[in-house]
Amino acid sequence: MENYQKYLDPRTLASLEGLDLQARLVVEGYVAGMHPSPYHGFSVEFAEHREYVPGDDIRHVDWKVWSKTDKLYLKQYEEETNLLLYLLLDVSESMDYASGENVTKLQYARFIAAALAYMILEQQDSVGLVVFDDAVRRYLKPAGQPSQLKEVLRVIDAAPAREKTDMGAVFHDLAERFKKRGVVVVLSDLLDDPARVIAGIKHFRHRRHEVVVFHILDPAEVDFPFRETTLFRGLEGGAEILTDPHALREAYQDEVGKFLREIEKGCRMIDVDYVPLRTDQSLDVALSGYLASRSARIR
C-alpha cells in the first residue's frame, strides 16, 4: 500500500504533476494518517450522519443518501450539510516567493485550495473559487457537481502570480457578490494593510459568512535568517534594499510579530478562524486547522 502521508510534505507533493492528483493525495494522506475511516470526523455534520440502527427514528433517515448509496443514514440536519465553500486564492506577486527548497506560498496555497475543493466536492457539497490580486481575476461560482472539481483545479493551476495585493477592496467586492451564506476560506500571505484586510474580512462576517483565514508565509519571512549583505528586490514592484540583514533581524522580527499579532487579534475580534501556516509545514496542519475550526462552529 502506498504511503500517502509523504504527500503531505509540500516539497514532495510539488514534484508530482497534476493538481487533481496532488489534491487527492493530500486528502488521502491526511485521512490515512489521522483516521481509520476516510470520512469520519470529516465534518461534524457527517459525524451525526451515523448509520441507522434499529430503534432510531426513521423520520430522520436521509433518503437522499439512501437513494445514492443504498444505505440508511439519519437525516436530522439536512440543512446544515449543504456546505458552500468559497475558496479565495491570493495570486499577487508576493505569493510567488519561496526561500531555499520550499515551495512558493502560491504553490502551498494551491495545494490547500485543491485539497479542500476535492474534499468538499467529494462530500457532495459546493465549492466556489475566487482568484485575486488587486482585483478579482477569476470567479467560479459555487457548484457541487463532480465536474466542478476539474474546473476549480484548472483555474487554480492556471493562476499566475502577478500584480499587487489589494485585499481590502477585493474582499468588499466579493462580500457583495457572495449572495448565499457559506464558508469563506482565504488563502493569502495577507501582505497588505492589516486594517484594510480585517475590514474586508469583517465584511464577509457582516454577510454572515464564516471565514477561515489561512495565513501563508514563507519560513524566511518569519525567521529572517539572512546573514550576508543582501540586495532585497521587492516583489509587487517594491524598492530595492541593500542591507545587512543580520543587524536588522531583531527589528524585522519585531515588525513581523507585530503584524501577525495584529492580524490574529483582528480575526479573533470578528470571530474568524485564523490558521497561520509556513510553507515548510506539512499540509495536514492546514487541513486540521480547517476541520478543527469547522468542528467548533458546528458544535
Place this chain on the structure above:
Amino acid sequence: MAARLIWGLGFANAPLLYGLAAAAIPIVIHLLNRRKFRETSWAAMRFLLAAIRKNQRRIRIENWLLLLTRTMVLVFLGLAMAKPFLESYGAVLLGRRTHRVFVIDASMSMTYTSADKSRFDQAKDLAGRLLKESRSGDAVSVILMGEPPRVVIGDPSPNLAEARKEIEALEPTHGRADPRTTLEAVERVLEASAIPQKELVFLSDLQSATWRVGETGSDELKRVISRLEARRPRIVFVDLGKSGGENRALTTLEIDAPVVTVGMTAHIRATVRSFGSAQGVSARARLSDDGRLGPEETVEIPPGEAVPVVFRRQFSTPGEHLIEVSLDDDPLMVDNRRRLVVPVRESLSVLLVDGHYKAEPYQAETDYLAQALEPSEEDPGRPRPIRVEVISESRLANRDLTPYDAVGLCNVARFAPQEASALDQFLRQGGGVVVFGGDQVSAENYNQILFDEGRGILPAALGPTVGDAAKKEAGFLMNALNYRHPIVAEFGGESDTVTAGLTQAITWQYHKLIPPKDGKGTIALAFDDGDPAVIEAKRHRGTVVLVATSADIGWTTWPIHKSYPPIMQQIFLRAAAGRLEQRNIRVGEPFDQSFPASGVAAPVSITTPSGKTVSAKLTAVGGLGQLHFEQTDLAGRYEARIGPPLSVVSSFAANPDPSESDPAKLDRSGLAAVFGTLNVVYVTGSNELALDPGSVGHRGELHRPLLEGLLILLLLESLLAWKFGRGPSRARGART
C-alpha cells in the same frame, strides 16, 4: 636597530610601520562587501522597510563603531610592533638634540652594597636605563667622578649602544672624588660640544666628605659653577645615598717604628671607628702577616668615636711583609681592611762622615755617635738594628750613598756643591741626613751650599756660635719642650732620674740655628735659652735633622749621658724612615720609588689589587731610576717587578681615605647650598626617577601602553560584536 623620527615620534622598528597599512583591511573588507552581495526577491518588504526606518541610524553608528574598533586594533598592533617612543617626553625641548653628560660618582663610598647591589652598580643601571630611553639623535658623554676625574667619553657620542657598553665596563675606585676638578672636566666636555641643549645627570650618593668643600675650595668651586651656569645646562642629581647610615671602618694603620729591622718588636696600631649613632657597636680586628693569620682583638666602639687596637709584632725575617688588619664584613667592605707594606731590613745602614777623624778611641768626632748607634758591648748574638760605617770627610765626595739609609755629617768643615747635590739626591731616594755642628764647621759655607736661603737641604741657617766650649763658663741645658716631638717622646712621663739624662746635659757651645720664616722644620729639642737644639724637617722623600751642637763631647756633655744613645738612634731611625714611608700611600695618590741610576729604562710590570698588570718603565729623574705610578685607585697591595738589570720586586700598599668611610650625606638643601643659584633637579634614587620620568629628558616608550590599548580594543571589539549581534567578520552598513 634603526630608529627613525617622525614628528617628534621615534620608532625603534620603523620598517614595521608599513604594517599600519593593515589598518585598511577592515575598511577594504567593508567596501568589498558593499560590492559583493547576494540578491533575493522579497515579498515582505514592508517589514524590512519599517525595520530599516527605525534602526538605520543605530545600525550605522554600530557599524562605524565596530569598523573603527577593528581598524584601531590593527593600527595599535602595527604601532606597537614598530616600538614607538615619544621624543618630547621629559623636560627637554621637543625636537632638539640633547648632549647628556653622565657624571658617575666612583668614590669608595659608592661601593656601599645593599641587596647585593652596590650604589655604583645602581648608578650604572640607571645610566644604562636613561641611555636606553634616550632619544635618537641625542649625544652622550660620560665622566667618572674620582680624584682625578676620568673622562670616559669626552666628545658627544651619538652611539648610545657603545656608550652603554662603556658604562657597563666602568668600575668604582676606592678613592675620593673631587667635585671641583670633576666640574672642570664637565666644563671642558661641554665646551667641546656643539649641541646647544645640554643636560648633566649626576649619579652620586652625595656623601658629605665628597660634596662639602672647604672654604677655599668652595670659592674655586663657585667659580666653576658660575662658569657652568653660563652654559645653561639642565642639571639633575640622582641621589643614591641613604641618610642616617651606619658604618664601621679601620681608619688608620701604623707601625710605630720608623724603620723596621729583623728582631725588632714593633707596635702595629690600628684605629677602628664607628660612624653614625649606633650604640654597642663591637668590632673584631684580626691581624695577618703575609696572609698568615695572627692575633685578633674585639673592641667596643662608642657611637661616633674611634678606638685604637694595638698588636705587637716581631719580624724575624728580612724582606717585604704585608701586614693586614681586617674587620668583619659590613655593607661598605673596602674600609674594613687596611694594609701596610713593611720592608724589614736586616739592619739599618748608617754612614758617618767624620770631619775630625782620628784613630785613637773617642778622639774622633764620630766615636760617641757610632757607639751610641751600634753599641759594641752588646751580645754578639743579638740583632743589631743599625750598622755604622765611618769615613773621613775627604771620602764623602767619592762615596755612593745609595746603599745607606742615613748619613751623619759630624763637624764637616765645608761642602762642595757636588756633595750637596749628592746629599739632595740621597734625600730624594728617601734617605736621611743628620748634620751635627762643631768647631770646624764653616757657617758661611753651610749657609751658602746647604741652606741656600731656604732652598737647600738644611732646615735652618747657621748663625754665630753661642757660648764658648774652650772656657766652659756658662753652659746651656736641654729643654725637651714637653716631650711633644717623637724624637724625645719616649722620655715623656718618665721619672726625673731618667729625664735628667737629657735635661742635665750641658752644652757649652752651639750654632745658633735660624729657621726661615716659612720653615717647615719642627724643633724637637731646644736649649734653655730658647734657641733650637735639634730641628727635624722633611725634604723630598727623606728627612734632614740638624743638631746645633757637636756629635762628640767637644761642645757638649750630652754624648756621655744615658739619653744620648736612644735619642740618636731615634734621630737616625726617623731620618731613614723615608725608606719605609714611601711604601704606603693613600688610594689615588701617585706612587714614587727611586732606584739606582743603573735601572733607568728598566721595564716594570705592576700588578694591581684587581690582578690587572700594567707595564711601565723606570725614568731618569735627578740621576736616579724613578718609578712613578698613578693608577692607584684601588685599595690593596701593588707589586712592581723591575726588570733587568735591577731584577727586584717591590711592593706598596694603598689604603682608602678615612673620610670616605663617613656615611654622612648632603640632602636637598645641602646640595642647594653647594650649587648656590644654579637650578638643580633633585631626585632620590631610581624609584623617584621612575615616578617622575620627566626629571630627565628621555623618550617615552609607547609600545607597552599600545599593547594594553590593543588588549582593551580586542575586548571592546568582542563586546561590541556580541552586543550588536555581529560576527567577527561582519561589519557592514545598511543602505536603502
